[in-house]
Amino acid sequence: MSALSPPAKAEAPRAHRRRVLRRRQMATGLGFAAGLSCLAGMTDAIGFLVAGDFVSFMSGNTTRLAVAVGEGFGAQAAHLAFLVIVFVLGNSAGVVFVHLTHRRHALIVGLVAAVLDLAGLLHALDQALVATLAVVFAMGLVNVAVERVDGHALGVTYVTGALSRFGRGLGRWLVGAPSGRFWIEIVPWTGMLVGAVLGALAVGLLGPSAIFVAAAFAAALAVISGLIPQRWRKHYFG
Numbered sequence: 134m135s136a137l138s139p140p141a142k143a144e145a146p147r148a149h150r151r152r153v154l155r156r157r158q159m160a161t162g163l164g165f166a167a168g169l170s171c172l173a174g175m176t177d178a179i180g181f182l183v184a185g186d187f188v189s190f191m192s193g194n195t196t197r198l199a200v201a202v203g204e205g206f207g208a209q210a211a212h213l214a215f216l217v218i219v220f221v222l223g224n225s226a227g228v229v230f231v232h233l234t235h236r237r238h239a240l241i242v243g244l245v246a247a248v249l250d251l252a253g254l255l256h257a258l259d260q261a262l263v264a265t266l267a268v269v270f271a272m273g274l275v276n277v278a279v280e281r282v283d284g285h286a287l288g289v290t291y292v293t294g295a296l297s298r299f300g301r302g303l304g305r306w307l308v309g310a311p312s313g314r315f316w317i318e319i320v321p322w323t324g325m326l327v328g329a330v331l332g333a334l335a336v337g338l339l340g341p342s343a344i345f346v347a348a349a350f351a352a353a354l355a356v357i358s359g360l361i362p363q364r365w366r367k368h369y370f371g
Contacts, residue, residue: 161361162282163317166289167324168354169242169278173290174328175335176249176268176347182336183256183343184265186213189272189290191220219266223273231277238278239359245271245278246351253344268344275351278358282317292322 173189180188187193194213201210227241234240248271255264272290279289288294295318302315335343 159282162279163320165354165358165361166279166282166287167320168357169275169289170292170321170324171328171331172245172347172350172354173272173275174325174330175332175350176272176328176344177290177325178329178332179336179343179347180265180268182333183341184261186216186265186269188216188265188268189220191217192291192293216266216269219269220273223270224276225273226270227274227277230274239355241274242278242351242355242358245275246348246355248274249344249348249351253342253348256341256344264344271351287317287321289321289324292325295319295321 177187177189180186187197194216198210198213198217201207201213230244231238231241248267252264252267252271255261255267276288276290279287281287299315299318299322302312302318305312306315332343332347335346339346
């Protein structure tokens with residue numbers, strides 16, 4: 134007697150192909166999210182070293198804002214508050230842009246590259262503040278390029294939450310409780326760490342012009358995004 138009926142035998146290869154396809158979709162999504170986090174880390178390091186401001190790490194800017202308010206530094210507080218507002222507006226603009234372009238995420242990453250190039254030109258024209266605001270806006274935009282991977286929410290420009298979720302998942306795993314795929318959370322953190330190192334190296338070599346390196350990296354990510362099959366994106370793009 135056969136272990137599997139004919140319908141079951143026919144279904145087994147299809148199930149295997151579905152599993153392989155899902156693994157590829159997940160690997161692609163995680164790789165792209167890591168690339169975007171690398172871009173965020175690179176840009177944040179460049180912004181911090183060149184302008185003294187975080188351009189994607191709004192938790193840090195919020196703490197600095199609170200300290201400035203507490204110490205009575207009104208001008209600095211207003212500056213930091215404006216950075217946070219521009220970041221939020223960048224996120225909102227990204228959602229609108231993706232909607233208007235029918236969820237063509239390659240275009241949003243391409244727009245990020247263009248804004249970073251514009252920031253580099255503005256800095257060369259001694260418009261340092263406007264350049265910083267442009268970079269912050271770009272980091273808000275990039276958040277909508279990937280919002281989830283196989284149903285798992287990910288942030289690409291902030292990693293405190295990711296580290297917290299990783300730590301909680303690790304703790305559950307250690308005590309034998311259901312922990313899910315907590316290891317995914319380390320992907321954006323790793324990307325941001327690598328990107329920040331690369332950003333610091335780029336500033337050491339090129340100074341403020343390092344922002345053009347970030348722009349070129351964003352352009353490369355836009356090309357990669359355009360190569361991802363459209364039917365895959367529903368699995369990990371918001």
